[in-house]
Amino acid sequence: MIVDCHTHLQEHGEQPPMTRALIDEYVAAGAARGITQVCITEHLFRFREAFDMLHGWWDEDPDKRLAGMVRQYWEDHVSGSVAGYVRLIEEAKRDGVPVLLGLEMDWIPGREEILRKFLAPYDWDIVLGSVHYIGAWGIDDEAFVSEWEKRDVAQAWSEYGGLMKELAETGLADVLTHPDVPKKYGHRPKDETPLHDLILAGASVNGTAVELNSNGLRRCGEIFPALPLVERARALGLPITLASDAHTPDRVGANFDELAAWARRAGYEEATTFIARKPVHYPLAVANHQPGA
Numbered sequence: 001m002i003v004d005c006h007t008h009l010q011e012h013g014e015q016p017p018m019t020r021a022l023i024d025e026y027v028a029a030g031a032a033r034g035i036t037q038v039c040i041t042e043h044l045f046r047f048r049e050a051f052d053m054l055h056g057w058w059d060e061d062p063d064k065r066l067a068g069m070v071r072q073y074w075e076d077h078v079s080g081s082v083a084g085y086v087r088l089i090e091e092a093k094r095d096g097v098p099v100l101l102g103l104e105m106d107w108i109p110g111r112e113e114i115l116r117k118f119l120a121p122y123d124w125d126i127v128l129g130s131v132h133y134i135g136a137w138g139i140d141d142e143a144f145v146s147e148w149e150k151r152d153v154a155q156a157w158s159e160y161g162g163l164m165k166e167l168a169e170t171g172l173a174d175v176l177t178h179p180d181v182p183k184k185y186g187h188r189p190k191d192e193t194p195l196h197d198l199i200l201a202g203a204s205v206n207g208t209a210v211e212l213n214s215n216g217l218r219r220c221g222e223i224f225p226a227l228p229l230v231e232r233a234r235a236l237g238l239p240i241t242l243a244s245d246a247h248t249p250d251r252v253g254a255n256f257d258e259l260a261a262w263a264r265r266a267g268y269e270e271a272t273t274f275i276a277r278k279p280v281h282y283p284l285a286v287a288n289h290q291p292g293a
Contacts (some may be wrong), residue, residue: 047085179210
């Protein structure tokens with residue numbers, strides 16, 4: 001058993017139809033790498049219902065330029081209804097396709113009850129929790145990368161960590177995704193321990209899982225998150241999930257052998273997935289490696 005707990009059916013900036021045929025491509029690509037189950041976890045901002053319920057959150061940032069950029073991004077990325085998405089995944093599950101119903105949920109401070117209301121009607125298997133914004137600054141979006149030169153890096157990491165802690169404490173998410181994503185563009189403080197402290201303090205409240213995300217290897221040459229954070233998560237007894245963060249079929253299960261090695265270096269012997277939002281643990285195993293994975 002090897003589960004990819006983080007995949008998307010649409011690439012950023014694109015809106016290919018979410019179809020059963022596309023799901024089958026993801027499952028087949030994953031199977032070629034030894035992945036036995038794929039969690040489809042589309043972004044919150046893809047859904048019209050989320051856009052309507054959360055509309056305007058970006059205007060709380062006093063920087064109107066950044067707020068306008070975020071509004072445009074969210075407008076450009078709406079591509080369907082969450083009800084249709086859920087129906088598509090559930091139909092595939094009923095037909096025996098090895099997929100799980102998930103969501104990558106952005107944490108929007110002050111919108112906890114709205115997010116809870118958005119999640120409530122659906123029988124999710126797994127909810128991923130992510131922080132992509134500090135105010136209206138998209139910290140891991142190339143369009144916003146110049147903002148890093150205007151900010152104090154240590155302070156930015158601290159603010160990000162505070163948001164991750166808040167997210168974990170709500171219990172809205174089962175997993176904290178790409179936990180140290182601020183390192184994506186190479187802007188790192190001298191001491192990353194304060195971020196790790198905040199993430200682990202939050203995760204410990206509800207036993208929230210920490211994601212090991214192989215997309216970091218593509219983005220910054222290092223798995224998300226750094227090994228010291230994974231080691232401390234293990235010491236606290238927190239579960240881990242394995243994730244490709246694939247946005248195209250060819251990335252499903254990529255570099256899972258390296259994720260398994262990263263986890264073992266930290267002392268883990270098992271990984272976790274979620275079914276009906278309940279943790280399911282399984283032994284760490286090395287996926288089939290493919291050249292260029």
